[in-house]
Amino acid sequence: MRIQLDALILATRPHGEHGAIVRMMSEEKGLVAAYVRGARGRRLGPVLLAGNVVKAELTARNDTQLAQGSIELSHSRGPLLTEPLPAAAIAWVSALTASALPEEQPFPRLHAALSALFDAIENAPAASKWGTALVRYELLLLKELGFGLDLDACAVTGEVGNLAVVSPKTGRAVSAAAAEPYKGQLLPLPPFLVEGGSAPLPQILDGLALTGHFLDQHILVDRNARLADARERLLNRLHAAA
Numbered sequence: 001m002r003i004q005l006d007a008l009i010l011a012t013r014p015h016g017e018h019g020a021i022v023r024m025m026s027e028e029k030g031l032v033a034a035y036v037r038g039a040r041g042r043r044l045g046p047v048l049l050a051g052n053v054v055k056a057e058l059t060a061r062n063d064t065q066l067a068q069g070s071i072e073l074s075h076s077r078g079p080l081l082t083e084p085l086p087a088a089a090i091a092w093v094s095a096l097t098a099s100a101l102p103e104e105q106p107f108p109r110l111h112a113a114l115s116a117l118f119d120a121i122e123n124a125p126a127a128s129k130w131g132t133a134l135v136r137y138e139l140l141l142l143k144e145l146g147f148g149l150d151l152d153a154c155a156v157t158g159e160v161g162n163l164a165v166v167s168p169k170t171g172r173a174v175s176a177a178a179a180e181p182y183k184g185q186l187l188p189l190p191p192f193l194v195e196g197g198s199a200p201l202p203q204i205l206d207g208l209a210l211t212g213h214f215l216d217q218h219i220l221v222d223r224n225a226r227l228a229d230a231r232e233r234l235l236n237r238l239h240a241a242a
Helices: 077-083 084-100 108-123 127-144 176-182 201-218 226-239
Strands: 002-015 019-027 029-038 053-059 067-075 163-166 171-174
Touching: 002 029, 002 084, 002 108, 019 053, 019 084, 019 108, 029 053, 077 084, 077 171, 084 108, 084 127, 084 226, 108 127, 127 201, 163 176, 171 176, 201 226
Parallel strands: 029 067
Antiparallel strands: 002 019, 002 053, 019 029, 053 067, 163 171
C-alpha cells in the first residue's frame, strides 16, 4: 500500500529512540497515523508541529500495519506557537480532533472547517475574530459524530425567534419566554450562533461553555488529562483576554 496526501498535522507521540507516531488529517482519508523516522530530529521537528500543512507519503505492507510516513512541509504555522493564545487554540483543537475521530474515515466537512479555522487563527489579529470559528468547529465535530445540537427552533413552542438558551439534557434551543420557569438550569445560547457573524469574547466564551458541556458529555468521557488541560489552558487565556 502506498498513498500520497495533503494533510494537517495534529499530534505526535514519541516512539523508539528518534521516531514518533504522527497523527494527521486529510480530506480523503480523514484521520491517519504513521510512524515517522527521525521525527524528533532537528530537520523534522519543526515540520511536525500541530497546525502545519504537509505532503505525506504513507507506505505499508497491508491495511492492518501501521504505515511508515515520509513528510514534507507545505506551510508552517510554527511562528504562531510563540503566541500564547493562538498556540493554546491550535493545541486544543488539534488534540480534540486527534482524540475524537475514528481513523481512516473521511470527514470532508470537518477537514474544510479545521483548515479554515487554522487560517483564521493565523490571519486574524485577535481572538474575537477567530473565536466564533472555533465554537462552530466544535459544534460541527459534535454533529459529525452523531451528537448535533438543535438550535433552529424552540423545543417547547416551535418558534424560531428569540432563542436564548439550550437544554443541557437534549441540546435543543429554548426561547427566552419558554425558559423563564427554568432560569439558571439552562445553558446560554450566544446570539452569533443564531444570527451568524462575528461576536465579542464574552459571547465566544458562552459558546465554548455550551460546546464544552456536550463535549464533556459525549466525546471527552474517559479521555486523558492532557486533553482536559489543553482546553482549560485555552479558556484561561481567553478569559484573561476578555
